[in-house]
Amino acid sequence: MHAWLCETLDGVAALKWKALPTPEPQAGEVRIAIKAASLNFPDLLIVEGKYQFKPALPFVPGAEYAGTVEAVGAGVQHVKPGDTVAAIAGTGGFATHACVKAAQVLPLPPGFDVVHAAAFAFTYGTSHHALVDRAQLQAGETVLVLGAAGGVGTAALQIAKAMGARVIAAASTAEKCALCTELGADATINYSSENLREALKTLTQGRGPDVVYDPVGDALAEPAFRSIAWRGRYLVVGFAGGAIPALPWNLALLKGASVVGVFWGDFVKREPQASAAALQQLAQWYGQGKVRPVIDQRLPMAQIEAAYARMASRQVRGKLILVND
Numbered sequence: 001m002h003a004w005l006c007e008t009l010d011g012v013a014a015l016k017w018k019a020l021p022t023p024e025p026q027a028g029e030v031r032i033a034i035k036a037a038s039l040n041f042p043d044l045l046i047v048e049g050k051y052q053f054k055p056a057l058p059f060v061p062g063a064e065y066a067g068t069v070e071a072v073g074a075g076v077q078h079v080k081p082g083d084t085v086a087a088i089a090g091t092g093g094f095a096t097h098a099c100v101k102a103a104q105v106l107p108l109p110p111g112f113d114v115v116h117a118a119a120f121a122f123t124y125g126t127s128h129h130a131l132v133d134r135a136q137l138q139a140g141e142t143v144l145v146l147g148a149a150g151g152v153g154t155a156a157l158q159i160a161k162a163m164g165a166r167v168i169a170a171a172s173t174a175e176k177c178a179l180c181t182e183l184g185a186d187a188t189i190n191y192s193s194e195n196l197r198e199a200l201k202t203l204t205q206g207r208g209p210d211v212v213y214d215p216v217g218d219a220l221a222e223p224a225f226r227s228i229a230w231r232g233r234y235l236v237v238g239f240a241g242g243a244i245p246a247l248p249w250n251l252a253l254l255k256g257a258s259v260v261g262v263f264w265g266d267f268v269k270r271e272p273q274a275s276a277a278a279l280q281q282l283a284q285w286y287g288q289g290k291v292r293p294v295i296d297q298r299l300p301m302a303q304i305e306a307a308y309a310r311m312a313s314r315q316v317r318g319k320l321i322l323v324n325d
């Protein structure tokens with residue numbers, strides 16, 4: 001097998017494509033021949049030691065991938081060689097093969113595209129947990145999605161629409177806003193050229209959004225929180241913009257608003273049954289065409305550096321995929 005090995009925390013340029021012994025799955029493990037792996041923002045952070053999960057060196061990055069089961073270890077019941085599966089393992093995906101714990105392997109329902117499967121659970125799982133579980137979003141409410149053309153952003157937009165909410169999608173370019181309109185956004189705001197607060201006032205007749213979905217943080221957080229509606233819920237999803245914002249607490253008091261943390265990885269570990277039920281609903285919505293990953297580009301696995309550069313420079317629309325031929 002071959003894999004992009006991270007031996008030092010010096011970023012993507014230090015990753016090395018290495019030939020490694022193909023591992024035999026141990027008891028409770030599954031070996032997967034990887035067809036596609038998607039890039040998630042944490043993949044950028046993890047190779048610089050900036051992500052909350054810090055695997056021991058050396059490791060293979062790539063949190064989410066899909067492919068075919070080649071072999072299973074003792075005790076593995078729910079998948080068998082030849083099955084098409086997705087895996088959310090935190091690491092291991094930027095390779096030709098991976099051995100992974102069986103609990104992290106999901107068999108695909110019939111009709112589920114393998115490339116979509118490599119780009120699904122991380123972003124849709126996060127956005128479902130955020131909107132359905134943490135924000136308790138109701139049909140008819142208004143959601144503001146920041147970074148709405150990105151991975152978790154496009155998932156949040158589609159999920160909010162599937163729940164009957166009104167979606168205001170906000171992004172940094174006209175092209176990204178146009179993509180959000182194509183995906184069903186009711187209104188868009190280009191926050192590079194428009195004043196976020198003024199645009200939100202106009203679009204909500206001064207009420208503000210009931211829910212703010214924020215994977216960006218940085219300078220967008222304060223104007224977005226100042227705009228929130230009475231009893232609003234502000235979802236803290238991530239800080240792709242760089243800085244972790246600090247907000248004046250009186251803003252929460254004045255709006256009777258909640259700041260709500262979202263940590264999908266721990267939700268999956270701490271509440272496996274609730275997480276499985278969420279993924280089941282998402283798979284059903286996928287089957288009904290209500291949610292569908294937006295594929296930005298498919299690049300050969302060899303082009304990992306170009307893939308990372310595209311995400312770091314905010315060019316990715318939806319999900320970027322690395323494929324093995």
Ligand SMILES: NC(=O)c1ccc[n+]([C@@H]2O[C@H](COP(=O)([O-])OP(=O)(O)OC[C@H]3O[C@@H](n4cnc5c(N)ncnc54)[C@H](OP(=O)(O)O)[C@@H]3O)[C@@H](O)[C@H]2O)c1
Nearest residue numbers: 041147150151152171172215237238239240241262263264
């Ligand atoms: N809490 C959780 O459980 C959880 C789970 C998954 C991901 N996350 C977090 O969610 C965030 C987004 O992840 P993702 O995989 O969706 O990433 P992504 O596809 O790259 O989307 C991030 C978006 O952030 C915006 N952005 C603003 N400033 C940026 C900058 N300096 N560099 C890069 N992007 C910038 C971009 O939109 P514009 O250009 O339109 O501004 C971009 O589309 C990350 O912080 C990630 O760690 C959290």
